[in-house]
Amino acid sequence: MGSHSNAEKDESTDATTRRGSLSVTESNTDCDGDVLPPPPPPPSADVSQFEEGEKVLANHKGCFYEAKVLEIAFKDNEWNYYVHYIGWNKSWDEWIGHDCVLKHTEENIEEQGIKQGVKSAMAWRVSKLVELPRSPNVDDILKKYTDSKMKKDGRVSNSVEEILKGLRCYFDNALPVMLLYNNERKQYEENISGDVSPSTVYGAEHLLRLFVKLPELLIRVKMAEETLKELQDEFVDILRFLKNNQSSFFVSTYKAVEEMEDLVSK
Known part of the structure; x- marks a missing residue:
């Protein structure tokens, strides 16, 4: 028993x-009964995955920006990083947790764009602030354009000079109102004060934004059809000039080329 x-x-x-x-x-196992490989072991808390001085992608308010790791500290049971956002004023430097940092690789850049959609992918691109002051600035570019017209035609008409003067004035007034992204506001306040004109600080990147806005702005202005046609022809000529000199005018041309081609073809 x-x-x-x-x-x-x-x-x-x-x-x-x-x-x-x-x-x-x-x-x-998966749904088909195939044996899956064992999960990878968690990263060791003893070793940071990032080093001081390393260029990384850092998450600030839900969007990733290029940054540099300045300091590393292990606190609250995780690695923390004091980062400087590249192109930003140092007043934006901050401590962020391990989950907010990615390796700076093309794969991660592309993946973030895919994950967040087209709108966020565009935000990712513009989030890389242009260092100010730019060289050449808008004044320099318009002067170079005038010189190229003089070399080509032997003269610059009074009407062209007036158009360029008006364009510069329009740029200075429009920039703080409609040509800046939210993350560029602080940078504007730090660089534009007193008698400093935006056209002496900003460059081709922001001038191009004005050209994107101009068609809808010109619709609201009452002017003779002949004058409007002359303006449009001159603007297209300036855009061609920007496109032909993109390597020396723009910090990065990957987005500017598309926009210029679209504008010139209209």
Whole structure:
């Protein structure tokens, strides 16, 4: 009787062991029953994945920006990083947690754009602030354009000079109102004060934004059709000039090229 009871106990134990073994196996298989590889071990808390001086992607208010790691500290049971956002004033430097930092790779840049959609991908691009003051600035570019017209035609008409003067004035007034992204406001306040004109600080990147806005702005202005046509022709000529000199005018041309081609073809 005792041996029979022990046999039942052993059988029960074997069944439990088999069920336990089956459970482990099932938890490590996919829907087709194929065995999955074991999950990778968690990163060691003893070693930071990033180094001081390393260029990274840092998350600030839900959007990733290029940044540089200045300091590293292990606190609150995780690695923390004091980062400087590249192109930003140092007043934006801050401590962020490990989950807010990514390796600076093309794959991560592309992945963030895909994850956040087209609108956020555009935000990612513009979030890379242009360092100010720009060289050449808007004044320099318009002067170079005037020189190129003089070289080509031997003269610059009074009407062209007036158009360029009006364009510069329009740029100075429009920039703080409609040509800045939210993350550029602080940078504007730090660089424009007193008698400083935006056209002496900003460059081709922001001038191009004005050209994007001009069609809708010109619709609201009452002027003779002939004058409007002359303006449009001159603006297209300036855009061609920007496109032909994109390598020396723009910090980065990947987005500017698309916009200029669209505008020139209209």
